[in-house]
Amino acid sequence: MSENSLIKDIFDKVLTKRSLFKDRNVLRSEYIPKNLPFREEQIKTIAQILSPLLKGSRCSNLLLYGKTGTGKTAVTKYVLKALEETANSQNLNLKTVYCNTRIAGTEYRILYELSNYLGLKIPFTGLALKEVSERILNYITSMKFGVIFTLDEIDFLVKNSGDNLLYEFTRANERLKEGSLSLIGISNDLKFKELLDPRVLSSLSEEEMVFPPYTAEELKIILSERAKMAFNNGCIDDVTLNLCAALAASEHGDARRALDLLRVAGEIAEREGALKVEEKHARIAIRKIDEDRMIDALNSLPLHQKLLLLASFGSQGQSHTGEVYLRYVKLCEANSIEPLTSRRVTTLLSELDMLGLVSATTISKGRYGRTKKISPLISFEVVKKVYREDPFLKHIVDS
């Protein structure tokens, strides 16, 4: 076959072959389907809790628990959307605001998002926190809004900034002459309640609800329902679905992971030009998802943490903090970079530990001190490969 016809062949294939996907957005985690199987109970209860708002009175604050991918966010958004539609048709002044505190990052940016959604202009930065919350509350009063503010991954907020902000919010209603502010907190972590001031806790958890993980069976049904919408007929079979469900079920019934898996498997199959998504595509997808996540993590590290990660690759396997620090300093000096203090390095190392790039366990060597045993959790080859892409790191890696 000549080169020309070879190329033509590729193009022809693309044109004539119908895609495996009907609508791949259905498999994205942001997608909220028309019905959420196995969550009817939760939907009903939340709807009931929120319903006073439709009569213009305040509703209870609500706290939702459950591991990742158990449908907390989806259910919340689902109910809020329905509530908003009803309110709109009744011309009620109801506002629902969603904010992921981990993505927002700081207290200020949380308030910033809240005011933005409400239509109140707030400077990007520069104001005192008290001032911002003051303005927001005044604004709510003056507009007579009934506001539901959803704080997703609320444990993150509390761990990083304490409960000051929540305290302000929970007592907001005493201060609001008109309008109301209700909170929905979503958390993966059951223990985060211990970090809360008892007053805040009792106010925030007027209502509580736990989302159980999905079982493998449930995941399978969820997947097949979505697959029907996402893929064209006959482009995926039960074996593949089962595999995706089983894999996600083994990781605490995480539906989001199951859907990711399915989507990536589909993309791989499509790129390969396969006629249907098969088991092997799902298996490749697992690897690819993990790898992508790791490459992202590697790239988003600040410079010194990258150097530290490189320094953590010792003679063989593991080394202690002291050795890593020594290698790190050498690495810096060899490249005329000012090294950081050892104190700073300890925190950077425990961050690497939390990111899962390195394992760090405290051990005691008795007479010879107490330290952390540090061993990289990824292969040197992968790190080298990723960092060679970086023009500055390139020659550092090659030594």
Place this chain on the structure above:
DNA sequence: CGTCCACAGGAATGACGGGCGG
């Protein structure tokens, strides 16, 4: 059985960039 190593990790503080209101 006490000492003392080699750090862990908390608290306070500071430098710096960003951005307001006045």
Place this chain on the structure above:
DNA sequence: CCGCCCGTCATTCCTGTGGACG
């Protein structure tokens, strides 16, 4: 432009500690 406030990263100083050694 100044003074104030925020967030981030870093330094300095500090107290705490498991267990082998003497």
